[in-house]
Amino acid sequence: MNIFVCIKQVPNTAKVKWDLERGTLIREGVESICNPFDLHAIEEALRVKERTGKGKVLVLTMGPPQAEEVLKEAISLGAEDGILISDRAFAGADTLATSYTLSKAIEKIGNPWIIFTGKQAIDGDTAQVGPELAAMLKIPQVTYVRKIVEINENNAVMERLTDYGYDVVETSLPAVLTVVKEINEPRLPSLRGKMKARTFKPVVFTPRDLDVDESRIGLQGSPTSVKKVFQPEMKKGGEKFEGSAEELALILVEKLKELRVI
Amino acid sequence: MKYFLSEEELMVKELAHRIAEEKIIPVRQKYDEEEIFPHDIVKIMAESDLFRVFIPEEYGGLGAKIFPMVLAVEELSWGCGGIALAYAGTALGAFPIILFGSEEQKSKYLPKIAEGTLAAFALTEAEAGSDAANIKTRAEKDGDYYILNGTKQFITNAGEADIYTVIALTDPNKGARGATAFILEKGMEGLEFGKKENKMGIRASVTREVIMKNVRVHKSQVLGKEGRGFIVAMKTFDHTRPGVAAQALGIAQAALDAAVKYANQRYQFGKPIASFQAIQHMIADMGTKVEATRALIYSVARAIDAGFTSPKESAMTKVFASDVAMEVTTNAVQIFGGYGYMKEYPVEKMMRDAKITQIYEGTNQILRNVIASRIIKEAK
Ligand SMILES: Cc1cc2nc3c(=O)[nH]c(=O)nc-3n(C[C@H](O)[C@H](O)[C@H](O)COP(=O)(O)OP(=O)(O)OC[C@H]3O[C@@H](n4cnc5c(N)ncnc54)[C@H](O)[C@@H]3O)c2cc1C
Numbered sequence: 001m002n003i004f005v006c007i008k009q010v011p012n013t014a015k016v017k018w019d020l021e022r023g024t025l026i027r028e029g030v031e032s033i034c035n036p037f038d039l040h041a042i043e044e045a046l047r048v049k050e051r052t053g054k055g056k057v058l059v060l061t062m063g064p065p066q067a068e069e070v071l072k073e074a075i076s077l078g079a080e081d082g083i084l085i086s087d088r089a090f091a092g093a094d095t096l097a098t099s100y101t102l103s104k105a106i107e108k109i110g111n112p113w114i115i116f117t118g119k120q121a122i123d124g125d126t127a128q129v130g131p132e133l134a135a136m137l138k139i140p141q142v143t144y145v146r147k148i149v150e151i152n153e154n155n156a157v158m159e160r161l162t163d164y165g166y167d168v169v170e171t172s173l174p175a176v177l178t179v180v181k182e183i184n185e186p187r188l189p190s191l192r193g194k195m196k197a198r199t200f201k202p203v204v205f206t207p208r209d210l211d212v213d214e215s216r217i218g219l220q221g222s223p224t225s226v227k228k229v230f231q232p233e234m235k236k237g238g239e240k241f242e243g244s245a246e247e248l249a250l251i252l253v254e255k256l257k258e259l260r261v262i
Numbered sequence: 263m264k265y266f267l268s269e270e271e272l273m274v275k276e277l278a279h280r281i282a283e284e285k286i287i288p289v290r291q292k293y294d295e296e297e298i299f300p301h302d303i304v305k306i307m308a309e310s311d312l313f314r315v316f317i318p319e320e321y322g323g324l325g326a327k328i329f330p331m332v333l334a335v336e337e338l339s340w341g342c343g344g345i346a347l348a349y350a351g352t353a354l355g356a357f358p359i360i361l362f363g364s365e366e367q368k369s370k371y372l373p374k375i376a377e378g379t380l381a382a383f384a385l386t387e388a389e390a391g392s393d394a395a396n397i398k399t400r401a402e403k404d405g406d407y408y409i410l411n412g413t414k415q416f417i418t419n420a421g422e423a424d425i426y427t428v429i430a431l432t433d434p435n436k437g438a439r440g441a442t443a444f445i446l447e448k449g450m451e452g453l454e455f456g457k458k459e460n461k462m463g464i465r466a467s468v469t470r471e472v473i474m475k476n477v478r479v480h481k482s483q484v485l486g487k488e489g490r491g492f493i494v495a496m497k498t499f500d501h502t503r504p505g506v507a508a509q510a511l512g513i514a515q516a517a518l519d520a521a522v523k524y525a526n527q528r529y530q531f532g533k534p535i536a537s538f539q540a541i542q543h544m545i546a547d548m549g550t551k552v553e554a555t556r557a558l559i560y561s562v563a564r565a566i567d568a569g570f571t572s573p574k575e576s577a578m579t580k581v582f583a584s585d586v587a588m589e590v591t592t593n594a595v596q597i598f599g600g601y602g603y604m605k606e607y608p609v610e611k612m613m614r615d616a617k618i619t620q621i622y623e624g625t626n627q628i629l630r631n632v633i634a635s636r637i638i639k640e641a642k
Contacts, residue, residue, distance in 0.1 A: 188280060191311035191324060194273050 001113035001153065003045045003055040006102055006133065007038035007074060009067040010123040018231050034070040037118025039077075040179050043186040045116050046078050048151060055113050056080050062090055062101055068202055076189035076197040083109070087206040092219030095124070099132035101217050104210040106137065112174040113153070119144055119178045130178035140175040146182045263553055265560055267333075274330040275337055277310055282341025290342035293466035294611055297458070299422055300345045300466050307338070307349055308378025316353050318360065321372035326360055328501055329563040332508040336559075339512025340519075343615035344466035346512065348380060350505050351418035351467070354623075355381025357498045358427040358443055362486035367445060371425055380423035384414035384472045385495055392628045394429075395438040395492065399474065401430035408432070408484075410444065410477040413456075418622075420470035421455035424448045427498075428472065429491045441491030445483045452477040463614030496573065501566060503576040503623055507559045507583035510619040514555065514587040517594035517612045518548045524598055524607075535597070544593050551586045558582055574636040577629040584619035584626060591616040 011030045019026050045057045059074040061067050062085040071082030085105055093101065106112055115137075120127035127143070134141030146166060147159040154173055159166045161180050189197075207214060215221060241251050256262045267275065285306050293300060307313065315330040317323025324330075331353055338346035356375045359367055375381055390396040399412025410430055414420075426446040433440030446453055456471025486494050522545060525536035535541050562575045591613040595602035602609045620626045 188284070188306060188310050189277065190309060191270075191273060191277060191314065193311075194277070195270070198269065 001055045002109060002111050003048060003057045003113055004106055004109075004115040005038070005041050005045045005057065005059045005074070005079070006115065006117045006129070007042065007059055007061050007070050008035045008118075008121045008123075009033070009061065009063050009070045010035045010121055013122045032066070032069065034073050035118050035121045035123075037120060037122070037179065037181060038070075039118075039186040040181050040183050041116040041118045042074050042077055042079060043184045044145075044148065044177075044179055045114070046187070047184065048114065048148065052151060054153070058083065058109065060102060060105055061085065062093070062098060062105075064091075071202045072197040072200055073189070075200045076193040077187060078190070078193055082200065082202040083205060084202040085205045085210075089207045089214070089218050092222060093217065094222035094224035095126050095128040095132055096223060097217050097219075097221035099129045099136055100221060101210070101212065102129070103133055103136035104212050105205055106133075108205070108210055112137075112139075114151075114156070114173060115139075115176045117176065117178045119180050127178070130176050134176035137174075137176070140171045141178070142169050142171055142175060143178045145177045145179045148177075148183075263556070265556075270324075271330055271333060274312070274315055275333040278312060278334040278337035279340065281306055281310060281312075282337050286338065286341030286345050290345060290466070291605070291608070291611070293342070294344060295465070295605070297460075297465045299468050300348055301422075303345050304348050304378060304380065312338075312349065313352065313378050314376045316356065316360070317372050317376040318368075321368055322376035323372065328504060328566045329560070332504050332559060332563045335505050335508040336512040336515070336556075339509040340516045341512075342466060343509055343513045343612070343619075344464035346509055347418060347464055347467040348422070350502075350509055351383075352381045352423070353505055354383045354498065354502045355419065355423060355425060355427055357501050358383065358485050358494050359425075359445065361497055361501065362443070362490075362494050363445075364482075366482065367485070371445065375425065379425060380419050381425040381427070382417055382419040382423040382472075383498065384417045384420070384426055384428045386414060386416050387412070388415050392625055394495070395441075397429060397431060397441065399428070399430040400434065401432045401442060401444065401479070403432065404478075406481050408442075408444065408479045408481065410446075410452075410474040410479055412474050414472040414474075416459065416469050416622075417472045418467060418469055420468065420472050421448075421458075422468055426453075426472065427485065427494075428474070429495055430474075432488050432491075436489065438492045439489055441495075442488045443485035443491045443494040444479055445485055446474075446477065446479060450477050450479070462617060463611070464618050497571075499623055500571045500573050500576045503580040503629075504559050504563045504566070506619055506623045507555070507579035508563075510580075510583035510587035510616060511552065511555050511559060513612050513616050513619070514548075514552050514583070514590040517587075517591040517609055517616075518545075518552055520607075520609050520612070521545065521548065521594040521597040524601075528599075541597060544597060548590045548593055552590060555583045555586045572636075574633055577624065577632045580619070580623060581626045581629045581633065584616070587616040587619055588613075 009032050012033045016030050017026045049055045049057055057079045059071055059079045059082045061070055065086055068084055117130040131141050144161040145158050146161040150157040157170045160169055312334050314324045318326040335350045359371050385394055387397050401408040401410045428444050428446050429441050431440050432442040452475040454473040459469040525541050526534050528535045559579045562579050594609040595613050598609050601607050
C-alpha cells in the first residue's frame, strides 16, 4: 500500500516582489521552497505510517530538474522514496494538465492507499489539483482535512475545516486528502534523513515512461490562460484616536459629520 | 570566519541552529522563569539525531566525535544555555561509558542514549567540590555485588536521566586510588533524588542530589577497573570540557548578536547608539573574543577527534570560553542599558546563564591550576 504525497516547489512568495508594470512576479534571486501546505501533507503521511505501521510514503512532484530539491527535503524528513516527473513536454501545465499527469504517475506506480496534497500551493493559490486528481483517478476526495480521527486499510474518518467549524466525514480508501496547516506541526529533518537525502537521486518519469495522451499534458493540455495578473490595491489602515470616552465621542461625531453620515 | 566544516558538520550545526531558532527561543523565557525541564525539546533533539553524533556507529550513533557534539552544544546554547544542558549533561554522562565501558555495557546503554535517553554524571559531594578526592560515598563489596551509600550534590539531569555514572569509594584507605566508577539506573532500589535546586541561571536545567541508600549494584556495572574511578572522571572531563566551552560560546554569540541588533535600533542623541565609538569598541572586543573562543574550541575538538587528548588544552577551552562568555554577556547588558536589566530582554538571562560555565566541570581557578602545572612541567 502506498501513501502518495504530491508536493510542489514554489517561489518563497513571502519574499517575492512584483513587477508592477508587467504584472508579473520577479522570480530572479528568489529562493525556491517546498510549498508550506505540502510540508503538512508530508508530515501527515509520515504520521499515518507511524500510527498504523502500514504503507510506504512516496513523494511525487512535477517540475523542472531542480524540483528534485523538494523531494530531497521530503526524504530528509523520512519519506521512503521520491519521484520526479520532469520533461520539457510537461512545462506550462495548468491544474488540469498537472492533475492528469500526476494521476498517470500514480496509476503507473499503483496500489494507492491515501494520496495527500496540501490544500493549495502558495504561488497559484487555486486549490484545484487535489480535487482534480481525485476526479481523474475516480476516487473520493476530502478537502481541508484538519484531523484524521480514525484510519484503517479501507476507511478513514476525519474532520474537515469549514468556515463555520468542521465537518466529520467518513470515506472509503483510497482517497485524495488535501490538508490544512492546522492538521499538524511538521517535524524537523533528522541527521540520518539529511545524509540519505544528500545522495538521493529520484526516479524520473518522462512522457515516455507514463501512458499519457500527449495532447493532455504541458501547455497543450492546459485550457487555462491567465488574462491578467495585478496587485489589488491595499486597504489603507484607519486613523487612530486616543483619549477619554468624552473626547473620543466628540471626535467621532465630527468625523461622521465630515463624511456626511450624520 | 570560515572553518571549512565538512558537509556533515555543517548539517549538525545548521540543524541545531534551526532547533534553537524555531523551537528553543520561543519558549526559553518561560522555561527559565518557571523552571520547566525541556522534555519536549529533548524529544525534538532526539528525533533530529543530535544525540547520535557523539555515540559510536556500532551502537546506533554517527561516529563518537567531539566536534559535532561541540557544534550542537554551541548552537543549542545560542538558543538557551539551560535547555542545551539537558543535551550536554547527557554527553557528560555518556562519555565514561563510551571511553571505558565494556562491550556489554556499551551495547546496553549507548543505543538508548543515541535515541535520546538522558544520562548524568555524579562526582561532586557536599564536602568534595574542587577537592573531588574527598568524596565519602562508599561502595562496599558483597559477593558479586557492591552496596552503595552516600549523597552526590548538584547533579545535572538528576531525576530526569535514566542512566548515571557515579564515582564511589571502594577502598577509602587508598584515597583517590580507591575510587571506582559505577553505572546506575533510575529505578534501582535505594536510588533517590533530592529536591530541585533553585538556581541563578540555566533554570531550565535541573540540578538535584543523587541519594544512595544501600543501592545494590552488580559488579558488571563497574566502569573500567576497580580503583580507576578518578581516571574515568578525569579522562571524561578531557572530552567534555570543550562541550562546556561550547555552551559558553553559544551564550556569548547570542549576547553579541542581541547587543549588535539593539545598538543599531536604539537611538540616543538622535543617532543609533551603534554610531558611538565607545559602543563600537565594546562590540569589536566582544566579536574578537567570541571568534578567538570559537577558533580555540574547534581546533581542540578536532585534535581530540584525531586522537590527541590533553587535560591542558581541554581545560584551556573551558577557562577561556567561560571568561569570555561572562565578559560578553555583561557587556551586552551594558549596551542594552536599563533595558538589558529587565527580563523582557534576553540578555540578563544570558548573563545569569553564562556564570555557571566558570564554575562547573572544574572551577576556572582549579583549571588554571591544571593548565599552569602542565605548562610549568613541560618547560622543565
Ligand atoms: C548548576 C550546577 C550543576 C552541576 N552539575 C554537576 C554534575 O552534573 N556532576 C557533578 O559531579 N558536579 C556538578 N556540579 C558541581 C560542580 O562541578 C562544583 O560545584 C564545582 O566543581 C565547584 O565545587 P564547589 O561548589 O564545592 O566549590 P568549592 O570547591 O567549595 O570552591 C569554592 C571556591 O574556592 C575555590 N577553590 C577551591 N579550591 C581551590 C584551590 N585549591 N585553589 C584555588 N581556588 C580554590 C574555587 O575555585 C571556588 O571559587 C554542578 C554544580 C552546579 C552549580
